[in-house]
Amino acid sequence: MNARVGIPHAMLQDPQGMLPLVAFTSMLETAACEFGNSTLGLELGKECRLSSIGPVSRLMQTARTVGDALEKFTRYFGSIQTDTHSTLSVSDGQARLAYVISDHAVRFRVQDAGFTLALEYSMLANFLGSDWQPSCVEFEHAAGDDLPFYRQQFDCPLRFEKRENALIFPARLLTRPLRDADENLHARLEAELAGTMALRTRQLDFIASIEAWVASSLCRSDVTDIEAVAADFGMSERSFQRKLAACDISYLDIRNRVRSRIARCMLAESSLPVTSVALHLGYSETSAFSRGFKLQTGESPGEFRRRERIAAR
Missing domain, CATH: 1.10.10.60 (Homeodomain-like)
Incomplete structure (x- = not known):
């Protein structure tokens, strides 16, 4: 699939490389079409390990609490995916981890939504235990014939055609402490990541x-x-x-x-x-x-x- 969007295989293996978002979403959409699998992005997202999202994963693991980790996740979301606005908010006892693509050139987003929300679901399971459960999951796109598969994967109420993609869960989980918290290491990792992001942003012109x-x-x-x-x-x-x-x-x-x-x-x-x-x-x-x-x-x-x-x- 990488060849069809003009991305050499070596570029995908470069840990310092960064793809424009439209190239990444194109790869997912093309692969889904080629394999006839409308839930490919979701399946790939659920299989991702926390370490696969790069330096931000270590930054999150060294945070004090789940809430602190997610705050850094949204702040440095650009190190994972460009041209995307990610937020963490709390209202009426519910936390909302949301994101929306801001690049209008990205016209095909269904696979990216499945991939990212499934990855975030797995990320929270890593912090909270495999038995954690969201209160609701929201998607920008409309529900399709694959709705039963979505219900099976998330096992909670689903809402479609919303203004952004989001995981909603009890806000009390944000105070859960993390076992690998390390204030000094966390500060050093954050400084390094901020510098790397500034360099990469300049490259995506x-x-x-x-x-x-x-x-x-x-x-x-x-x-x-x-x-x-x-x-x-x-x-x-x-x-x-x-x-x-x-x-x-x-x-x-x-x-x-x-x-x-x-x-x-x-x-x-x-x-x-x-x-x-x-x-x-x-x-x-x-x-x-x-x-x-x-x-x-x-x-x-x-x-x-x-x-x-x-x-x-």
């Missing part, structure tokens, strides 16, 4: 977000014209072009660069026929893709694939 949008649209076989991308970024086409001009690049150059990157990934890391690669990239004819690819790389798709496979041995 405007052009990178557009590139991720193009890759996402290609995965869904959606249009990739400039009118569509400008609208999803909340701009008029003229304003969008003006902002690109300030970066000294055109949208056509960005789209061609993404197509080329995805083509190289798919040829090197998958066994899909060249015809399928061309179709995925929006070409109506394989010959047009082959000509364009050779102009960019100096090799035909077949020659490039053979050379990459020999080099990988």
